[in-house]
Amino acid sequence: MTEASKAFQPRPRSVHDLLFAPGSRGVLIATSKDPDAKRTFIVTPPAGTYTDGPAGPVAIKIPVTVAAAGAISRETRMLIAIGEADLGELGRTVPRYLETLDSDGLPAAVTTVVRGVPMSVGYHRWLHTSRPRAVAEDFALAGGWLRHLQLATAGTSGRITWASEVSGAVRERWSGHPMFEAAQVRLAAADRQLHSQRVAATVVHGDYWFGNLLVDDGRISGVVDWENGARSGSPLRDLIRFALSYCLYLDRHTRPGREVHGHRGLRRTGFGAGIRYGLLEAGWLPDLVRLYLRTGLDHLGLPTVLWYGAALAGLGEIAASANDDEFAANHLELLAGLPYWPLTDGPVGVEVL
Incomplete structure (x- = not known):
């Protein structure tokens, strides 16, 4: 020209x-x-x-x-x-x-424009996350939309290499960090659980947390902010991300050291107390978290016992990819401090009162 x-x-x-x-x-x-x-x-x-x-x-x-x-x-x-x-x-x-x-x-x-109110608005309303029925509805909406996306976009099945890929990304970002080796051991444990399984690749949102879900008239009316998405990737990424993010902010409105209202045994003590609670402790909310994860795995045709290994990989992914260094490092340290296997697998079903 x-x-x-x-x-x-x-x-x-x-x-x-x-x-x-x-x-x-x-x-x-x-x-x-x-x-x-x-x-x-x-x-x-x-x-x-x-x-x-x-x-x-x-x-x-x-x-x-x-x-x-x-x-x-x-x-x-x-x-x-x-x-x-x-x-x-x-x-x-x-x-x-x-x-x-x-x-x-x-x-x-x-x-x-997709219309609706971010789920985060309801989440942060006074006592919302202390009410079992309200929390169960949030998980049901997020899980239902995600299952429809995965069903509509399912492609070729392959070995689950997600945990291994996350491990490589964590090594690239955090090699030399005091918690790096402990985090890698947990990701290796997750990979041993997941790698033997096969699942269909699907469209992945990549940041599937309640702040990016819009709600209108009791349904998901919009899902926004697709910058971390993938046309074909592991469907476990979105399934796990929603559960981890939902647990992370449970103590947001509680003073340091105090017990979080509605969640016996959960206190605001450092970063990620809500995630440890949701994955490891007993209570109606941990039961809902495990039910949500097991249901999502079952719809993908995977053994439901994989929920904890997938959660470890999800924590590693945030540690590897979060754009804020402090937020990413906090997830790395949280991952490094978790057991290789959950203390309890939780009940088969949950009764929401």
């Missing part, structure tokens, strides 16, 4: 073209200070802006850093891939990619 022809190339649309177009209305709904910080706007553009898209609002995700631009590019590729898959009605719960805009030389992604 000559310099002259380059001069006549149309300028890429910028975020300003959409945010400040005559008649546009918008609101900033999310921002962060993470290494991959992004700002998310919900904007109602002028009618006819997207002839093959929605007539109503769209979401614009704008990067603040170069790392954030990479995350947005990954999410764009993932949403395009999901859009090409046959998800049926489930497709309505995933944002649809519309276009990429220029944001001072970095890519900003525009998608459709």
Whole structure:
């Protein structure tokens, strides 16, 4: 292409073209200070802006850093891939990619809006996580949506190499850390349990925690933030991530040293007390956690006894991949301090009062 022809190339649309177009209305709904910080706007553009898209609002995700631009590019590729898959009605719960805009030389992604309230809003309501029925409903919603995704996208079956892959990623990031060797021993134990089994690869969200699930009228109406997703990967990743994240924040509203309301034996004592409680202790919530994990494994055609080994691998994955070093290191140390096998496998069923 000559310099002259380059001069006549149309300028890429910028975020300003959409945010400040005559008649546009918008609101900033999310921002962060993470290494991959992004700002998310919900904007109602002028009618006819997207002839093959929605007539109503769209979401614009704008990067603040170069790392954030990479995350947005990954999410764009993932949403395009999901859009090409046959998800049926489930497709309505995933944002649809519309276009990429220029944001001072970095890519900003525009998608459709999926409606609903983040599950995190209910989670953090006073006493929500102290009520067995409310918690059981959260696990049922998350597990049900996930099973539909896995069924719709199941591909070729293969050996479960997830724990081994996690071990390699942990070695790459944390070799030399005082807790590295102890964490590796636990990941090796998880790999011995999992590697002999086969499971179908599926679409993976990659950050399947309650903050990314939207709820409306008693159902999952949307699942957002697909930047860590995979078109084909281990379905255990999402299954485990939801359970670990749900347990992690159980003590968020409890003073240090105090017992968490509704959970006898759980006190706010250092990082990850809720995860240790959910995986190892006795109580209605640990019972629900194990039931959720065993149910998910059973639907994947796997032995339900694998739930604990999969949980160890899930902790390792967070230690290897979390973008905040302190958060990742805390998960590494938590993993290193857990037993190789659970103290109890829990009951077969749970009665929710």
